[in-house]
Amino acid sequence: MPSSQEIYQQLSQLPALEKLQLAELLLADLDVPDAEIDSHWRQEAAKRWQAYRDGKLKTVGYDAVMRKYK
Structure with missing residues (x-):
């Protein structure tokens, strides 16, 4: 070989x-695919989504992101 x-x-x-x-x-x-890693990412995504819905997560609008990278 x-x-x-x-x-x-x-x-x-x-x-x-x-x-x-x-x-x-x-x-x-x-x-x-790794079921354990996928499970961790699912939990993290759920946590972030809940933080966003609760208003605890700072977000940046599309226009601000585009201005930063132009």
């Missing part, structure tokens, strides 16, 4: 679009 360095040397010769497609495939392969 070729080493990761050997594979990289071969793949570095690919056109940019093919590299991007390969990167997407590799990332998708690594993106395995």
Whole structure:
């Protein structure tokens, strides 16, 4: 089996679009659902939504965000 360095040397010769497609495939392969992490994020999202509904969360409007990054 070729080493990761050997594979990289071969793949570095690919056109940019093919590299991007390969990167997407590799990332998708690594993106395995994790029930424990998903549960933590669900709890965090619920907590933040409740804080927003209770008026305890400071928010920034769309226009303010756009001005900041223009």
